[in-house]
Amino acid sequence: MKKSFAALAALAVLGSAAFAQDMPKEVKARQGQFQILALNLGVLGGIAKGAIEYDEATATAAADSIVGVSMVHQATLFTEGTDSMSIDGTRAMPAIWENMDDFASKWGDLGTAAAEMQTAAATGKEAIGPALGKIGGACKACHDTYRAPE
Amino acid sequence: MGILKYLIPVAVIAAGVGWVVTAPGSVDAARYDGVTGNAEAGETVFTAAGCASCHHAPQSEDKLVLAGGQPFASDFGTFYAPNISPSDAGIGGWTVADLAGALTQGVSPDGQHYYPAFPYTSYAKMEPQDVADLHAYMQTLPASDVASKPHDVGFPFNIRRSLGGWKLLFFSDDYVMEASDEAGGARGRYLVETLAHCAECHTPRNPLGGLDKAMWMGGAPNPSGQGTIPRLTPDKLTWSAEDIAYYLESGFTPEYDSVGGHMAEVVDNFSKLSAEDRLAVAQYIKALPALGQ
Incomplete structure (x- = not known):
């Protein structure tokens, strides 16, 4: 686990060296929000798998953070000309801009799943796994259509 | 001119043989x-x-x-x-x-x-x-x-x-890997090599479009032209079997990145299978031999 974090960190450094200068701030911001999601999902996933001990405060803090990100309006971050065909360093497909309503509705589904996670986080360890599954479903449903492969 | 006398019948025979051997087969309905x-x-x-x-x-x-x-x-x-x-x-x-x-x-x-x-x-x-x-x-x-x-x-x-x-x-109906308990058994191999047809995307193809079995699950360019399909062999994929099974269930990588592209549909399918099936697939993947470049 440590190793993969190190690899990620190295990648992040390399990535930022290559892209930091010409990457629009909207792209940096939207990638940052997905990192916040990933870190907090990591806490909840750790609890669900038993690697992190459950306590309500930790689980709720993670769930609240996910809800917080889900409330960020995406149109501000996905501005014209920042798709994967126009610039390097993003996997946001042009289809997003052709279907902004659908994109916004799929982001809304993340909000719904995140709210369910808040309830689950307060309920206990057993409830977190299924709630994570729903968040994963929301991620997947959107990535399926709008995120390019690596 | 003389040589044509021989070449023409040879070509005719070759064409005839070609016609016969390229004929579509049929299943034994019985x-x-x-x-x-x-x-x-x-x-x-x-x-x-x-x-x-x-x-x-x-x-x-x-x-x-x-x-x-x-x-x-x-x-x-x-x-x-x-x-x-x-x-x-x-x-x-x-x-x-x-x-x-x-x-x-x-x-x-x-x-x-x-x-x-x-x-x-x-x-x-x-x-x-x-x-x-x-x-x-x-x-x-x-x-x-x-x-x-x-x-x-x-x-x-x-x-x-x-x-x-x-x-x-x-075209061959031979398996590539040996079926062993550590490699998810016969079920794991049947899921990966037959039903879920993982190699169709995760194994590179030769110029005629046949799978390069020497590079089994070695990753390949995405046929859509954008990006690559990742390599699954242990020289590249270091996740545990549990990590792989969880990815197939939830779409989450160990770093909680989420599945994308056509693989999202694949995860959708795997999430509906049993936990035993997902683990068998994961064990098969973990047992793949490492590849060089």
């Missing part, structure tokens, strides 16, 4: 006579085989209407998934043996070769019972009358008979 399909069991086969992922209509929310139409770009042209719903435009009138011919031989009921964009090179190893169950299940799905779109494939690949030669070179 093999399917005593097999009765069970639709409920067929749903699991259908999910594991990922039929809907390619055959649902583009952008359709209802993935069980198998109207076809999704494009699949390749070096040989663009293939369009056909209608395989139970209607006259699809596979409505097919017998179990017809479906078996398509899945295990790559041959249509009227005796034409299919292009291997349809992964019959993997399905070739399907159990007759699974074919019959799948047939029973597919007959319960909604019918669509949308006509299948012709493939957009240039010469010489548009001559279907030439696929007989392709099959001689690259």
